[in-house]
Amino acid sequence: xxxxxxxxxxxxxxxxxxxxxxxxxxxxxxxxxxxxxxxxxxxxxxxxxxxxxxxxxxxxxxxxxxxxxxxxxxxxxxxxxxxxxxxxxxxxxxxxxxxxxxxxxxxxxxxxxxxxxxxxxxxxxxxxxxxxxxxxxxxxxxxxxxxxxxxxxxxxxxxxxxxxxxxxxxxxxxxxxxxxxxxxxxxxxxxxxxxxxxxxxxxxxxxxxxxxxxxxxxxxxxxxxxxxxxxxxxxxxxxxxxxxxxxxxxxxxxxxxxxxxxxxxxxxxxxxxxxxxxxxxxxxxxxxxxxxxxxxxxxxxxxxxxxxxxxxxxxxxxxxxxxxxxxxxxxxxxxxxxxxxxxxxxxxxxxxxxxxxxxxxxxxxxxxxxxxxxxxxxxxxxxxxxxxxxxxxxxxxxxxxxxxxxxxxxxxxxxxxxxxxxxxxxxxxxxxxxxxxxxxxxxxxxxxxxxxxxxxxxxxxxxxxxxxxxxxxxxxxxxxx
Amino acid sequence: xxxxxxxxxxxxxxxxxxxxxxxxxxxxxxxxxxxxxxxxxxxxxxxxxxxxxxxxxxxxxxxxxxxxxxxxxxxxxxxxxxxxxxxxxxxxxxxxxxxxxxxxxxxxxxxxxxxxxxxxxxxxxxxxxxxxxxxxxxxxxxxxxxxxxxxxxxxxxxxxxxxxxxxxxxxxxxxxxxxxxxxxxxxxxxxxxxxxxxxxxxxxxxxxxxxxxxxxxxxxxxxxxxxxxxxxxxxxxxxxxxxxxxxxxxxxxxxxxxxxxxxxxxxxxxxxxxxxxxxxxxxxxxxxxxxxxxxxxxxxxxxxxxxxxxxxxxxxxxxxxxxxxxxxxxxxxxxxxxxxxxxxxxxxxxxxxxxxx
Numbered sequence: 001x002x003x004x005x006x007x008x009x010x011x012x013x014x015x016x017x018x019x020x021x022x023x024x025x026x027x028x029x030x031x032x033x034x035x036x037x038x039x040x041x042x043x044x045x046x047x048x049x050x051x052x053x054x055x056x057x058x059x060x061x062x063x064x065x066x067x068x069x070x071x072x073x074x075x076x077x078x079x080x081x082x083x084x085x086x087x088x089x090x091x092x093x094x095x096x097x098x099x100x101x102x103x104x105x106x107x108x109x110x111x112x113x114x115x116x117x118x119x120x121x122x123x124x125x126x127x128x129x130x131x132x133x134x135x136x137x138x139x140x141x142x143x144x145x146x147x148x149x150x151x152x153x154x155x156x157x158x159x160x161x162x163x164x165x166x167x168x169x170x171x172x173x174x175x176x177x178x179x180x181x182x183x184x185x186x187x188x189x190x191x192x193x194x195x196x197x198x199x200x201x202x203x204x205x206x207x208x209x210x211x212x213x214x215x216x217x218x219x220x221x222x223x224x225x226x227x228x229x230x231x232x233x234x235x236x237x238x239x240x241x242x243x244x245x246x247x248x249x250x251x252x253x254x255x256x257x258x259x260x261x262x263x264x265x266x267x268x269x270x271x272x273x274x275x276x277x278x279x280x281x282x283x284x285x286x287x288x289x290x291x292x293x294x295x296x297x298x299x300x301x302x303x304x305x306x307x308x309x310x311x312x313x314x315x316x317x318x319x320x321x322x323x324x325x326x327x328x329x330x331x332x333x334x335x336x337x338x339x340x341x342x343x344x345x346x347x348x349x350x351x352x353x354x355x356x357x358x359x360x361x362x363x364x365x366x367x368x369x370x371x372x373x374x375x376x377x378x379x380x381x382x383x384x385x386x387x388x389x390x391x392x393x394x395x396x397x398x399x400x401x402x403x404x405x406x407x408x409x410x411x412x413x414x415x416x417x418x419x420x421x422x423x424x425x426x427x428x429x430x431x432x433x434x435x436x437x438x439x440x441x442x443x444x445x446x447x448x449x450x451x452x453x454x455x456x457x458x459x460x461x462x463x464x465x466x467x468x469x470x471x472x473x474x475x476x477x478x479x480x481x
Numbered sequence: 482x483x484x485x486x487x488x489x490x491x492x493x494x495x496x497x498x499x500x501x502x503x504x505x506x507x508x509x510x511x512x513x514x515x516x517x518x519x520x521x522x523x524x525x526x527x528x529x530x531x532x533x534x535x536x537x538x539x540x541x542x543x544x545x546x547x548x549x550x551x552x553x554x555x556x557x558x559x560x561x562x563x564x565x566x567x568x569x570x571x572x573x574x575x576x577x578x579x580x581x582x583x584x585x586x587x588x589x590x591x592x593x594x595x596x597x598x599x600x601x602x603x604x605x606x607x608x609x610x611x612x613x614x615x616x617x618x619x620x621x622x623x624x625x626x627x628x629x630x631x632x633x634x635x636x637x638x639x640x641x642x643x644x645x646x647x648x649x650x651x652x653x654x655x656x657x658x659x660x661x662x663x664x665x666x667x668x669x670x671x672x673x674x675x676x677x678x679x680x681x682x683x684x685x686x687x688x689x690x691x692x693x694x695x696x697x698x699x700x701x702x703x704x705x706x707x708x709x710x711x712x713x714x715x716x717x718x719x720x721x722x723x724x725x726x727x728x729x730x731x732x733x734x735x736x737x738x739x740x741x742x743x744x745x746x747x748x749x750x751x752x753x754x755x756x757x758x759x760x761x762x763x764x765x766x767x768x769x770x771x772x773x774x775x776x777x778x779x780x781x782x783x784x785x786x787x788x789x790x791x792x793x794x795x796x797x798x799x800x801x802x803x804x805x806x807x808x809x810x811x812x813x814x815x816x817x818x819x820x821x822x823x824x825x826x827x828x829x830x831x832x833x834x835x836x837x838x
Contacts, residue, residue, distance in 0.1 A: 020483065027490070047596035051559065051603035055636075060698055061662045123832075132791075199659040200632075398484050405491040412498040419501050422508060431509050438502055 012384060019381050026370060027409055033254030034416045040257055041249070041314060045423040049315075053192040057093050062199060064096035065191060066177040066273070068168030070161050071101055074182035075108045077321065079117050084185045084225060086148050094191040098150040100168045101182075105158030110182075114153050119146040132273070134166045134281035142171070161266070162282035162289035169273065169281055178270045179290075185216060185226060185319045186268070193316035194270050205308040207297050208271045210256070210264035212248050214427065215241045216319035226319055229427040231436060236329065238440045239448040240322045245417040249314055249424070256312035260363040262298065262343070264310070266290035268318040271297075275306070286346065288339020295347045298363075302356050314424045330455050337372070337459035344368050375456035382450065407445040414441035519549040523557070530554070533573070534561050540577045551585055559607050578608050586613060590620050595627060602633040611641045621649065632660050639667035655687055665695035671703075678705045690724055697728040707736055714744055719762060726765035730772040738775055745781055760790040767793060771800025779804070786827060787820035794822060798830035 056062045067085060071078050078101070085099050103111045114120060120143035137159030145151035156167050165179055176198065178191065194211045218232030232238055248265075255261040269290070276282075279296050282289045294310060301308050323329040344351075344367060351368065353360040388394045418437050421427065428434070523530075532538035534557075545551045558574075582604075589601035598620075605613050617634045620626055626634075635656065638646050646668065650656075656664060669677055669692065677684070677692055684692065693713075696706055710732075713725035735741050745766065748754050754763055767785050770778035785797035801807045801814075814827035 024490075043595050045596060046594060046600070048600045048603055051600065051607065054563065054603075054607075055663065056659075059659070059663060061659050061694070200657050398487070401484060401487045401491060405487050405494065408491055408494040408498055412494045412501065415498055415501040415505070419505060422505055426512070429509065429512065431506065431513075434502075434505055434509055 012388075015380070016384060019377060019384075022377055026374070029366065029370070030250075030413055034250050034413060036254035036257045037250050037420055038416070040253060041420045041423045044314075050189070053093075053189055053196065056192050056196065056199060057095065057189075059095065062095050062192075062195065063176055064098075064174040065094060065195065065270070066168070066172035066174040067097055067099045067191075068165055068172065068177055068179050069099065069101045069182055069184075070104055070164035070168065070179070071106065071110050071182035072104045072158070072161070072164070073106045073108045073110060075106070075110045075113055077183035078110050079113055080221075081180070081182055081184055082114065082118065082151065086151055093189045094195075096174075097191070098152065098172075098174065099148075100171050101151075101153040102164040102168045103153060103155045104161065104164040105156065111153065111155055115143060118148060118151055118153075120144065120151075120153055121146055123152075132170045132172065132277050132281075134170055134277065136166045136170065136284075137163050139167060160284060160289075162284045162286065165289070166281040166284065169276060172273055175273055176270055177273050177276070178268070179266060180318060181267045181320060183321050184267050185221065187226065187317050190268070190316040190318060191270075194268070194313060197311045197313055198270070198272075201309075201311075205306060206272070206311055207275050207301065207306070207308045208264055208269060208294065208310045210252060210261065210310075210312040211268040211270075211316035211318055212314050212425070213244060213265050213267045214317055214319050215244055215322045217322050217324060219319060229319075231428055231433055232322075234324055235440065236326065236448075237322050237324055238436065239444060240329075242414050242417070242437060242441055242444070245421050246414055248312075249420040250413065250417045252312040253314055253420070255363065255366075256310065258358065258362075259309050260358055260366075261310050261312050262295050262359075262363050262367055263291045264294050264312070267320045268316070275300075275308075283346070286339065286342045287335055288343045291339060291343040292346060295343050295350070298359050299347055299350055299356065302359065314420070317425070317427075333452060333455050334459035334462065337375075337456045338463055340367065340372055341460075341463050344372060372460075375453045376460060378449075378453045379457045382453070403445070407442060410445055410449070411438070411441040414444070515549055519553045522550055523553040530557060533577075534558075537573050540573070545581050545585070551582070555604055559604065562607060578610060579612060582608060583610055583612055586610065587616055590616055593625070595630075598625070598630060599633070602630060602637065606633070606637055606640065609640065614638065614641055614643060618643075618649070632656060636660065636664055636667065639664050642668075655685070658687065658691070661687055661691040662694045662698075665691040666698055669695050669699070669701065671699075671701055674701045675703050675705045678703070678709050681709060686718075690720065693721075693724040693728050697731040700732065702732060702734070707732075707734065711736060711740065714741075719758065723761045723765050726762065726769055730765060730769040733772045735769075735773055738773075738777065741769075742777060742781075757790065760788075760793055763788060763790070763793045764796045767796040767800050771796075771803045774804050779810070783810075783814065783818075786814060787818060787823035789822075791822075791826075794826045795830075798826045799833075801827075802830045802833070 069078075069081060069085075074081075082099065082101065101114060103114070123142040123144050137157040140155045140157065143153045143155070152171065154167055154171060156164065168179075169177060176195070178194070180186065190211060194209050197209055198206045214229065215232065215237060216226070217234070217237045218230045219226045220228040220230060231241055252261055252263070266289070271293075275297065276293070279293070279300055283292045283296070286292050297308075297310065300306070301310075323332055344364065347364075350356045350360050351364045356364075385394065385399060415438060418434065428437070526543035529538065529540075529542045533540050533543075543550075543554070545554055586601045586605055589597050592598055592601075605617070617637055621631060621634055635646065635650055638649070643649075655661070665688070674696060681689060681692065693710075695701075696710075710725045710729050713721050714729075716722050716725070729735065748762075748766075753759055763785060767782060770782055779801075782797045782801050786794055786801065788794050788797065798811065801810055804810070808831060811827040811831045815824050815831065818824050818827065
């Protein structure tokens with residue numbers, strides 16, 4: 001019996017040590033990402049916010065853009081999103097574009113509201129629908145606005161977000177398309193900013209560019225435009241604001257500077273139409289269609305030697321509504337976790353495969369061991385702590401110090417992201433905003449992080465049982481009203 | 482040992498966290514102070530600035546001396562020049578620019594900060610400060626000059642009509658296509674296009690393409706250019722053939738319809754047009770036949786409307802729609818054409834108006 005206890009004890013010790021090494025490596029990698037983002041954004045700090053984009057705004061050489069807005073039960077936000085793209089003072093500063101809203105068989109009033117508000121009339125002939133040749137669920141009708149001829153809405157049978165995006169790509173007539181969510185609100189110059197790396201890049205072809213996503217809850221908005229960016233008073237939203245800053249400004253900028261970015265948020269990204277068609281469009285039977293497409297583009301880029309890059313830029317901004325209820329946040333996060341797994345699983349042969357260079361040796365392992373397995377490791381860490389505590393085997397000083405490191409290091413990274421935000425965006429200008437961000441960052445390890453860990457572990461278990469989710473419905477208030 | 486390591490890491494992280502926090506605290510405080518100072522200074526002088534801009538008043542009461550003065554004026558003047566078309570005598574504005582802003586931008590160009598140097602270049606462009614030319618050329622050879630700065634300076638020098646620009650660019654990396662097109666639109670004009678046409682063969686491939694783009698964009702017309710474009714239709718390089726056809730379609734002129742028809746027949750017979758890579762060329766040929774409408778083009782457009790590439794079919798249908806009898810012909814094609822795709826696209830274009838596309 002004693003021998004068995006000793007073996008279990010030894011195993012626990014070894015696992016603890018492994019977790020510790022994992023933790024240190026993780027800290028090191030995040031620090032590396034922070035330094036990469038730091039050097040890039042430090043250089044851009046103080047760059048004028050309007051002048052660099054004026055040339056593109058007035059040039060006839062700026063490539064035209066198809067903006068695809070997939071919508072499923074978005075009656076609360078869709079009008080605001082369209083307004084933010086086409087009308088009045090909120091009209092995009094982009095020289096030439098078309099807006100294609102794709103109604104994916106919504107059960108609410110999404111289609112009726114758009115038809116009524118923008119005087120949409122059916123386009124009788126639909127030949128052009130399959131011009132780009134991606135197979136989709138049947139299209140019922142295409143409408144064109146009588147007020148804004150560059151605004152279309154496609155009504156189609158429900159087939160999921162990826163299928164809706166593919167319908168939009170089939171209709172798109174321009175060399176680049178942007179995908180934005182139905183509840184997204186953009187700043188008027190966001191498309192000029194997101195297209196800048198594409199038009200002014202000398203060396204490589206750019207396959208896609210991701211933009212920055214900020215939380216809309218708490219903002220003061222009018223006529224489809226955000227008038228003042230404000231932090232929400234709700235703790236759950238506040239934590240998501242910090243999370244988004246960290247993920248976008250630190251993670252994605254850092255990874256993209258080495259062409260290692262595997263995710264461009266479905267909320268706001270621009271793609272080269274021809275390459276996406278060549279890749280077969282979005283994969284319809286997956287949840288994380290945005291990530292899967294980017295991974296596939298990376299794969300084809302290597303296999304077909306396109307010599308292209310996938311970029312991420314910090315200053316084009318879109319605002320999206322974050323879940324305010326735990327129920328919806330839980331659904332969102334479990335959906336994201338499943339999407340992450342599906343993308344990695346679909347392209348598993350890229351993992352540690354020399355053919356794919358740094359994508360195979362750095363990006364894929366990072367997303368698998370850190371993003372996907374991280375919560376399991378963390379959960380195991382909490383579990384062994386509880387077991388040790390029950391068995392009275394905890395060296396409390398050590399455990400306390402380790403926890404303090406977790407709190408402080410996590411807060412350091414969060415504040416680092418706030419620093420990057422200050423340099424490039426400076427949206428939250430009050431000192432009270434900074435104090436609130438620090439306090440919430442310090443509190444993260446006590447409630448938000450364990451919550452996320454548990455949810456993602458649950459998601460991992462549900463992946464094993466293969467339970468599926470759909471569009472990820474959420475009760476929306478509308479962020480642009 | 483591990484405990485000590487964790488302790489040290491915690492202490493370092495705490496120090497970093499505190500440093501970032503206090504830095505941000507000071508940064509935000511400074512930002513707010515600067516913003517208030519800028520606003521206060523602008524509010525105090527806004528009447529004089531408006532009078533200066535709109536009525537040619539004196540600038541003596543708002544002479545900029547500090548950074549926030551320059552920033553306030555840059556934004557106001559920049560917005561003014563972007564939104565108002567300046568006519569008549571504006572020399573008082575240029576005097577102020579030369580007296581106060583040129584020395585300021587000279588200083589900014591020597592800054593260690595990349596973004597300050599870039600901002601200076603953007604405003605030199607906005608205010609068209611041609612007297613900065615010697616500093617710009619000098620800055621090009623400086624160690625701190627980044628690729629982005631070089632690109633901006635090349636465009637500025639093109640704006641200022643600097644003659645030695647092609648030599649200056651010789652040693653530099655090629656400009657991105659977008660910027661090269663923009664640059665070419667600044668350096669070629671109706672007077673100068675023939676000069677470039679004459680040495681077309683000596684230009685690099687990206688410069689050749691950019692020249693054709695600029696000729697199309699600026700609608701330049703000369704006999705030499707026309708002759709070059711028609712000759713390039715038979716170039717060995719497909720991208721030049723496409724660009725030449727595109728420019729010809731935009732200019733809307735062919736010196737010989739007969740020669741074009743011969744070229745069309747030769748292209749078809751050579752088998753070159755059976756390759757999917759030729760879609761762009763066929764599309765532009767269809768566009769040209771819609772731009773220069775001739776009865777003899779109609780059979781070729783009727784053929785191209787049944788092409789395997791959607792873009793070619795659509796362009797051929799669009800071109801047919803531009804003929805006076807186009808709608809009737811499309812109606813017939815929508816019923817009689819042997820190809821189902823051709824019938825569909827013809828049907829589609831009966832309803833569409835090419836002027837609104």
